[in-house]
Amino acid sequence: MPGQNAGQGSPGPDAGGRRPTVIAEDLHIVYRVNGAKTGKGSATAALSRIVGRGRERGVRTVHAVRGVSFTACRGEAIGLIGSNGSGKSTLLRAIAGLLPAERGKVYTDGQPSLLGVNAALMNDLTGERNVILGGLAMGMPREEIKERYEEIVGFSGINDKGDFITLPMRTYSSGMAARLRFSIAAAKDHDVLMIDEALATGDRGFQKRSEERIRELRKQAGTVFLVSHNNKSVRDTCDRVLWLERGELRMDGPTEEVLGEYEKFTGK
Template sequence: MPAPAAAPVDPRVPTVVVDGVDIVYRVNGTGSGRGSATAALNRILRRKETEKASGVRKVHAVKNVSFVAYKGEAIGLIGTNGSGKSTLLKAVAGLLPVENGRIFTDGQPSLLGVNAALMNDLTGERNVHLGGLAMGMSRAEIKERYQDIVDFSGINEKGDFITLPMRTYSSGMAARLRFSIAAAKNHDVLLIDEALATGDAKFQKRSEERIRELRKEAGTVFLVSHSNKSIRDTCERVIWLERGEMRLDGPTDEVIREYEKFSKR
């Protein structure tokens, strides 16, 4: 009797596994005892009872989400405001704890957001060096790639802005510099939150091309954006979250088509 055929082996390499993840925010109310050491200890020892008594409100931001991302993929995260997209990215980056479930990553995730902190009192030049060091680049690597970062950002196209303090930059200029710093390094997992929504069409095109290069050279890219065009141009897979729940996970055109139908209701 012939042996049963072996199950086909998936040649893809997983980089992120999200397994039944719940993320809950707790918003403090105005209950009695708030602010005292005794009340704080009680909240730790009897959290459920004291949360109810002190008026703590729970916000269930992400609900039982599961998926696997693979090396070489660019995955778009879409959904209406408050659907849990940015919260999920922060959890994958290790910046938020999960209430239930687990998140596994192969390598170091790097989160790039438009609101990522740069030091406003320092020049763009100093921020390039500090940002590079924060991402694990050596001083030699930063020196080697410095001019490419400045050129990519377009900061100096209308003057020598890179030598000015960041507080003199427009929000668009600062966002372009953030993306340029992050894009200078190959990442195991790169998480981009609305970065392509800033800048002119020329910069958006450069950003999309760089994301394609990152996919070829390294790991996985996640992109949160309200621009369906950016998602279509950049990603071949899309995860749609709505009210914290996963509605669809599949090919870009298919998922965006369903999302656009939902948005027009």
């Protein structure tokens, strides 16, 4: 099972006989941020020297993910919920191999695709060119992209109110760009597809199309991770939920069970 910090060999099926696609073992992710500059003689600088002895000068650490462990299997759609800054997006970036683990390991079976990374869009190019480039970036043959071009554009709804697909991406609203990213990414079957808030954009019709496409991806034996603050989208799409708070995995279980506890916690 290749992946970031992968160990020797490949883990076999889990206790239920399903094939794991992502395994996180005591995963810690730490950001290092350059601190604000202070004068040598200031009280703040003196305090920083006392408190921060042994640390890199001027560098502040943020422990974004703290000891998270879970196993995801083929055919699962997993929601990631939690307060802002709880580590959801950071966890997805670690699974995608974009962030190194401070401690612990991430194993992946197949190629993880983080929405908006594999289907990267370029602002100065038209939507049409971005569909082609995004498909090529995901490894789709050029002929397949041509065959599915109309389907991708239609799914996004970009042209519902004009011929926007022929305009540069910089003329799009953030919602239009997010819908096109999802449409490009969803045109390919993925081993592991990670979606960060894409279903929050667009009207209910687009959201329903997106939810149906996620269910189709699951049927193709893939695994889908969905970060969302919309509990209804999580309920409609996911059969399992991971709840993160302050970087820690607070709960992992069936959707209704976890969302019920989360809604008690948030009062919503």
